[in-house]
Amino acid sequence: MSRRDRIRAETTAEIKVIALRLMAAGGPGAISLRAIAREMGMTAGAIYSYYPTRDDLVTRLIGDLYTELVDTAEAARDAVPADDPGGRILAWAEAVRGWALANPEGFRLIYGDAVPGYQPPEDGPAREAEHRACTGLTGLVAAAWPGAERAAGSRDYGWSDFGEVLAEAAREAFPGLPPAAVALTLRVWGRMHGLVALEIYGHLRALVRDPGAVYRDEITDLIVSLGLTPPAGDDRRE
């Protein structure tokens, strides 16, 4: 690796770091090539040597952030013994919410309108992270299977109901798991996502004092509905 390659890698990374800082400070809209270049003592045009366009930079950012989010969730899950599937679900959910609260702009970048006109690419690190998240959630549901079967509803799903990538991955990672479990996984995802999205976008701010308590109730109910026993948290508000 030549000296120039090293410097190039450093510059590429520095751009991303500054972009992240700008985003954390002023929201996704504050990510401007000119502002980045200004902080680096460069001209805006110079950035085009590292990222072909602004959206590519945003794409990379989303990939990094999503990966970080999934890393956090996986780590939280793995901190709970595998023989406590309910605890693992709660850990995952709380990790996601915690990360979202700590990185609200990151959450918006991942799950909201990144930038006006931004179109997420079909693949790339972000999709890969989302795939990891999906697999992780499927694992949580699989750990509750077949006890959770009664929560899966009576509709009969087939593998053809799902995208090839997801179906393939689910069948390989969790042999014997029926398609209905994957549908349930998506519902679990939605359930973990809903309240956090509302909270991050400020829709709960004026309504409830401790959104975390409501979220915890929701996840606890989710765990119970999967036929698992939720961790014995104190039922009092924090």
Added chain:
Amino acid sequence: MSRRDRIRAETTAEIKVIALRLMAAGGPGAISLRAIAREMGMTAGAIYSYYPTRDDLVTRLIGDLYTELVDTAEAARDAVPADDPGGRILAWAEAVRGWALANPEGFRLIYGDAVPGYQPPEDGPAREAEHRACTGLTGLVAAAWPGAERAAGSRDYGWSDFGEVLAEAAREAFPGLPPAAVALTLRVWGRMHGLVALEIYGHLRALVRDPGAVYRDEITDLIVSLGLTPPAGDDRRE
């Protein structure tokens, strides 16, 4: 009402209509004063006679859209007899999702990043519509009470846990309803919101062929968890 007032009202409305069309066509980011003025054969500066700033226009748009969404949901609910609370919940949920699919950019405007740097005001039509939505949902939960009590979790909530406006409204509209029911209402909201948000923002696109079926399963499960009987829909996929 003078002639000038009439023309002014028409112009004010036309600006909003064009803004809506631009948004539907190119997303929230396509709402530009210059583009609006261009379509109206005016100059951008002229718009400032009608809206003090661009964000005010967006705020009005959000108010209109949110009101439309809540109107739709309420109408769908009222089309189901009151002695079928489960059916009313399903109707509300499906109406919300249907509206979101028909107006994805509107949904983004309401529940996502409207525009980079946009800060939603504390009050206004949007907050009022959100308040109506909240009340509507509380009504749906109230209709399931006290049967739904077991879904409310064991945490003990007090009225002080909620915003004054919400607490006041809930106590007045549904006397005797305990605070725990309001917490449950927020959870119901989150549950209705999660999958729709994921779908609108494209996170389910590559994963599942018929997100509507999964959503219906989720809402059905929600209805059951409230101790109600869901409408007897056919269990087959559409």
Added chain:
DNA sequence: ATGATTTCTGCACACCGTTCAAAGTTCATA
């Protein structure tokens, strides 16, 4: 040391929201 490759500048273009003086228009009133 030379030639190729990469990086960066500086300028240009087109777009954006916003402001403002001046011109144009409408309206109420004397």
Added chain:
DNA sequence: TATGAACTTTGAACGGTGTGCAGAAATCAT
């Protein structure tokens, strides 16, 4: 009906944005 006030619109300006491109500058391989 004439006049003055109120309102609307223009057009230019300012500062901001992403994006291209010619050419200068720096770096690297040979």
